[in-house]
Amino acid sequence: xxxxxxxxxxxxxxxxxxxxxxxxxxxxxxxxxxxxxxxxxxxxxxxxxxxxxxxxxxxxxxxxxxxxxxxxxxxxxxxxxxxxxxxxxxxxxxxxxxxxxxxxxxxxxxxxxxxxxxxxxxxxxxxxxxxxxxxxxxxxxxxxxxxxxxxxxxxxxxxxxxxxxxxxxxxxxxxxxxxxxxxxxxxxxxxxxxxxxxxxxxxxxxxxxxxxxxxxxxxxxxxxxxxxxxxxxxxxxxxxxxxxxxxxxxxxxxxxxxxxxxxxxxxxxxxxxxxxxxxxxxxxxxxxxxxxxxxxxxxxxxxxxxxxxxxxxxxxxxxxxxxxxxxxxxxxxxxxxxxxxxxxxxxxxxxxxxxxxxxxxxxxxxxxxxxxxxxxxxxxxxxxxxxxxxxxxxxxxxxxxxxxxxxxxxxxxxxx
Numbered sequence: 001x002x003x004x005x006x007x008x009x010x011x012x013x014x015x016x017x018x019x020x021x022x023x024x025x026x027x028x029x030x031x032x033x034x035x036x037x038x039x040x041x042x043x044x045x046x047x048x049x050x051x052x053x054x055x056x057x058x059x060x061x062x063x064x065x066x067x068x069x070x071x072x073x074x075x076x077x078x079x080x081x082x083x084x085x086x087x088x089x090x091x092x093x094x095x096x097x098x099x100x101x102x103x104x105x106x107x108x109x110x111x112x113x114x115x116x117x118x119x120x121x122x123x124x125x126x127x128x129x130x131x132x133x134x135x136x137x138x139x140x141x142x143x144x145x146x147x148x149x150x151x152x153x154x155x156x157x158x159x160x161x162x163x164x165x166x167x168x169x170x171x172x173x174x175x176x177x178x179x180x181x182x183x184x185x186x187x188x189x190x191x192x193x194x195x196x197x198x199x200x201x202x203x204x205x206x207x208x209x210x211x212x213x214x215x216x217x218x219x220x221x222x223x224x225x226x227x228x229x230x231x232x233x234x235x236x237x238x239x240x241x242x243x244x245x246x247x248x249x250x251x252x253x254x255x256x257x258x259x260x261x262x263x264x265x266x267x268x269x270x271x272x273x274x275x276x277x278x279x280x281x282x283x284x285x286x287x288x289x290x291x292x293x294x295x296x297x298x299x300x301x302x303x304x305x306x307x308x309x310x311x312x313x314x315x316x317x318x319x320x321x322x323x324x325x326x327x328x329x330x331x332x333x334x335x336x337x338x339x340x341x342x343x344x345x346x347x348x349x350x351x352x353x354x355x356x357x358x359x360x361x362x363x364x365x366x367x368x369x370x371x372x373x374x375x376x377x378x379x380x381x382x383x384x385x386x387x388x389x390x391x392x393x394x395x396x397x398x399x400x401x402x403x404x405x406x407x408x409x410x411x412x413x414x415x416x
Contacts, residue, residue: 007035013170016399017290021322031308032317037066041315043294044305045322047329047356050349052305053318054357056083059297064315072178073168073236075186075229089217090230094366097207098234104369107238108377110140115381122413126390129249130408133378134158134242141238145231146206148192160185161232161239169401182232189228197221207234237367241374243402247289248281248379249409250396251336253389258338262383278376280341285375286353288336290396290403293321295355320352387411 012019020043023032032043044053053059060083065074074080079090097103114136138158142149149157160181167178195201196212203209211227211234222230252259258281265277294317303310310316325333329350330340349356354365365371392407 005033005035005040007038008041009036012036014399016397016401016403017293017321018398020294020317020319021325024319024322031305036315036317039315040311041296041317042305042308042310043317043319045319046326047323047347047349049305049318050323050352050356053295053297053316054355056300058300058303059316060300061087061297064296064298068175069168072164072175072182075182075232077226078229078233080233085217090214091366093210093214093230094234097210098366099369104373107140107144107370108373110144111137111374112377112381114140115378119381119385119413122386122415124413126410126412128408128410129382130242130246130404133245134162134239137239137241137374138235141235144207145234146203146208147189147231147235148201148203153188157185157235158239161236162242164232164236165240165243165402185232186225186228189231190224193224193227193231197224207231234367237365238370238374241371241378243291243404244282244285244289244371244375245378245382246404246409248285248375249382249411250394250405251281251285251288252383253394253409255336258336259383261338262380265380265383277338278380279372280338281379282372282375283341283351284336284338285379286371287324287330287351288334290321290398290401291353293401294319318352318356320355323350323352386414388414 008019008023015022020032023034024030024043024045029045031045034041034043061081062083063081065081070076070078070081079087079094082090118132118136135155135158138154138161142154142157163174163177163181164185165178167174167176167181192201192208193212196203196208208231211222211230213221214227214230215221221227252262261277262281296315296317299310299312299314299316301312303312323329327333348358354368354371388411390410390412392410394405394407394409396403396405
């Protein structure tokens with residue numbers, strides 16, 4: 001009989017991003033065994049673990065995500081909870097809508113236009129960059145998706161998407177706010193789906209239209225609530241780029257030379273891994289700054305990992321934050337250095353801020369191309385904006401998940 005392990009849920013909530021790397025250091029790099037929410041768990045680390053974790057013969061997603069996460073971040077019935085053919089059919093919807101280069105470029109152009117509308121001409125009043133970026137992103141992605149929302153509804157969408165992300169990993173008021181935000185937006189979007197199917201509204205050749213008419217592996221239309229969930233799984237992650245935009249501002253504030261290099265960028269970052277600066281900068285922001293501490297699934301059967309037995313239904317965690325700061329993978333990992341991405345690019349299973357494995361058929365985030373392109377574009381826009389930074393608290397607390405600079409990064413735009 002395996003020895004009883006203590007539950008680490010309270011320690012995770014207390015330590016946040018540091019919890020799993022600290023536990024791994026204490027094991028000398030061996031897999032971490034523990035319990036979370038009463039369930040036996042094992043945490044794996046490294047590119048080989050990424051390949052093991054994203055093999056559906058090893059780890060499944062169905063029933064893996066706890067209810068509080070589904071009721072805030074992803075939604076019940078979301079693509080993240082599916083396996084096998086059900087997952088492949090649903091994932092194909094997202095791959096078609098979120099990875100086509102022309103569609104990504106269109107969204108980037110819309111984001112840039114909304115940014116310039118918000119900041120040009122500079123209005124001279126202090127703004128919280130995090131809040132402003134979330135609204136810019138919500139306006140652009142709602143229009144790009146084809147959602148027929150008013151300006152007031154779009155503002156509410158921005159606030160609710162932020163709340164869903166901000167409250168998924170914590171108990172208390174933030175979590176309750178996240179639940180209310182998701183319920184409100186699912187109800188609104190389910191109503192729009194029903195109206196579209198009744199012919200009251202149309203948005204042809206848009207992600208909204210694709211979701212409205214998507215059929216599952218059995219050839220059945222998604223029920224309106226599930227369709228609403230998947231619409232939010234397009235909008236919410238795009239609004240969440242506000243976290244990375246705020247981290248980008250933090251990086252420029254701490255390292256002014258980065259701002260200069262971005263100002264000189266000609267913006268030709270659309271092709272993967274070019275020698276322009278904005279895309280490497282975006283990759284380094286995603287690697288360096290904390291967002292997801294880990295991802296999880298359930299062992300499909302009794303498994304072995306490097307001699308370690310993993311019983312069926314064990315919660316298997318993949319150490320995301322620790323891997324993105326692993327000195328065996330990244331030279332001087334706690335130094336912000338976009339130039340590391342100007343050199344030969346890392347393997348897909350080394351850089352995993354949005355998951356690993358294959359994006360087309362596996363569980364890697366299909367919106368990663370959008371995240372990189374939008375973040376690169378807004379990093380250039382931010383670098384070229386003239387602004388001052390008032391005195392404020394820009395510390396980034398690692399015990400808070402998800403975290404960001406405490407002040408949200410306040411700035412005052414000025415005429416160029």
